[in-house]
Amino acid sequence: MVSPANLLRLGVLVILMAFLLQPGWFGPLLKPLVQENAPVIYNRGSLLWLTVLHLRIVLIATLAATVVAVSLAILVTREAGTEFLPLSRSLVNIGQTFPPVAVLALSVPIFGFGEKPTLIALFLYGLLPIFENALTGLTTLPPAVIEAARGAGMTERQRLLKVELPLALPVILTGIRLSVVISLATATIGSTVAAKTLGEVIIAGLQANNLAFVLQGGLIVAALAVLIHDALQAMERALAQRSQV
Template sequence: MTVVPVLARLGALGLLLALVLTPQSFAPVFRGLTENGAPPIYTQTSLLDLTLAHLTLVFAASLVSAVLALAVGIFVTRPVGAAFLPLSRALVNIGQVFPPVAVLAIAVPLVGFGTTPTLIALVLYGLLPVFETTITGLREVDPVVVEAARGMGLGARQRLWGVELPLALPLILTGLRLTLVINMGTATIGSTVAAKGLGEVIIAGLQSSNTAFILQGGLIVALLAVLIYDGMTLLEGALTGHESRD
């Protein structure tokens, strides 16, 4: 690990913490982006609270997406579920075919405003990366290794959990990393249906033509996405014993 990436990570983390913990210290920086005496810093709700709510929403949705996609991905790579692969792929792709805004428009009349419709949209939108990388990872496991495990007396479930999934883990983690980053940005639209998150800052800026608010919300989301992507890359390297090639 070289010094430059470490310094970049620490710098990004420091900037993020400063933005959410001491936002008023950035008032001189953002004041030039305001007009007609508009406030340079969003203060209607604590930026720290909005950031924590945003992270909670993203991680909850990504966890559900990962569990569902992993389960379906495993099922369709087994002989008993192979025939369901086209149908499963078509269903998983629904989240990508329909934009999250359209999902929100459908979900709100059914479940109301707030966090629930946003969770539904994020879960659907985050299925595809984990689903596809799970299938690819399991298919790329060397059949010789699987046969060797069978020869050692391991049953189908033991081979799956003890051999196939560990070998497929790098690709599965890549899919989870993509899901987290996708959901980090997409979650901002949840504020249009009263879900608490950083989208509140961006939308307030758009409604009041306050570029400072838009930049604050966008910068925090971008820093979170970069740090989570980088953190997942490091986690992948730690769990698999090698550094990611990304």
């Protein structure tokens, strides 16, 4: 039997896809929010294509942050790399120390306008939650399991790939989920430096005093964040249950 929560998620997904594919259907609902003769549905580009580009930027930045953050966590949990833990923490905290707007302002003179400054900002901002969760996952493994792996004659590399990372994966995925949700919202500011994101819709609404545009961009980002958050959370639960078997 489908739970009410899953029905609600399905409803959000259906409405989101309908709006992206046929936004004109929702014009009557949004018309009270605009001034007379002002456009109701965003008309400076395709909402579907902007959503795809928005997700693409978030995906690239999250993948890069995951590779770097997990690699650093693995390094500092090895005997030869424990002394690098303070340095690693300082590095991953850079993104939280500098606001994304400041990172954009510093990146534009070097990389120019467009997608690159946004990717750098999202990458730096996403490092900390993934690193801390990967560190927690790798340092809280059951000692008996690690000893059993050693007793079975596994090398350190085999223990890492076949035992430690699979067991730590649910916790690592929690960090990735937090990073993705943060990036989905933060990516909207990329449009201030000419990156193609849903922030373009929000900025156009603010410039034209068109509340319907602002609402469209904000609700699409919110719906994506909720759906992706819940999907990743379901994956975490499935992996956690599998690791306990």
